[in-house]
Amino acid sequence: MSKIVAIVSSPRKQSNSADIVDKMIEVAKANGNEVQRFSMNDLEKFMGCQACMACKKSGKCVRKDDIAPIIDAIFQADSVILSTPDYFGQPCAQYRLLEDRMYSFIGPNFVPFIEAGKKVAVVVTCASGVDGAVQISKNITGVMTNFFKFESVGEIVYSELQNGPAKDNEQVMAEAAEMASKL
Numbered sequence: 001m002s003k004i005v006a007i008v009s010s011p012r013k014q015s016n017s018a019d020i021v022d023k024m025i026e027v028a029k030a031n032g033n034e035v036q037r038f039s040m041n042d043l044e045k046f047m048g049c050q051a052c053m054a055c056k057k058s059g060k061c062v063r064k065d066d067i068a069p070i071i072d073a074i075f076q077a078d079s080v081i082l083s084t085p086d087y088f089g090q091p092c093a094q095y096r097l098l099e100d101r102m103y104s105f106i107g108p109n110f111v112p113f114i115e116a117g118k119k120v121a122v123v124v125t126c127a128s129g130v131d132g133a134v135q136i137s138k139n140i141t142g143v144m145t146n147f148f149k150f151e152s153v154g155e156i157v158y159s160e161l162q163n164g165p166a167k168d169n170e171q172v173m174a175e176a177a178e179m180a181s182k183l
């Protein structure tokens with residue numbers, strides 16, 4: 001049994017990235033894993049990283065807001081599922097807030113406090129800008145593997161203009177199920 005944290009960053013009610021992540025959660029739970037799902041857009045009290053560097057001494061982010069429990073959950077998890085829509089060739093702001101707060105996972109000289117070998121799966125959705133979304137996905141995976149020593153189990157990049165709503169697309173749902181089985 002693995003502890004998995006799933007991050008949904010999209011603000012949309014009908015969200016392709018959320019539907020792909022939710023398929024992964026369904027499969028991961030059916031495989032006997034414990035999954036915690038967080039929706040970044042539902043948070044009320046939060047700030048971006050203040051670059052205070054307190055984490056470089058303690059290994060913990062000292063800000064006590066709605067992002068703090070998510071950072072703690074990722075720190076303790078075996079695997080994470082990270083998702084974001086492509087907004088102008090970047091992850092959405094809701095995702096970036098979380099990503100910067102993960103700076104607390106690394107100590108002075110970029111040596112990680114967080115245990116190496118956790119698994120990461122990345123989901124990025126876009127309208128038609130697949131090249132940009134692929135780059136976002138690679139960047140997110142790169143941060144997790146290079147800085148925090150996670151192991152990538154795969155990436156899904158999904159264009160809604162090319163493929164329609166994700167929840168109705170059997171191929172992407174099958175890809176999501178397969179990726180979830182590797183967590």
Ligand SMILES: Cc1cc2nc3c(=O)[nH]c(=O)nc-3n(C[C@H](O)[C@H](O)[C@H](O)COP(=O)(O)O)c2cc1C
Pocket residue numbers: 010011012014015016017018084085086087088089125126127128129130132160
């Ligand atoms: C502010 C904003 C910027 C966007 N920029 C792009 C973009 O540069 N390229 C693209 O292909 N789609 C862009 N989109 C479209 C979304 O990426 C697309 O609708 C995606 O499916 C949303 O994912 P979601 O359904 O998980 O929210 C943008 C949407 C918004 C709201």
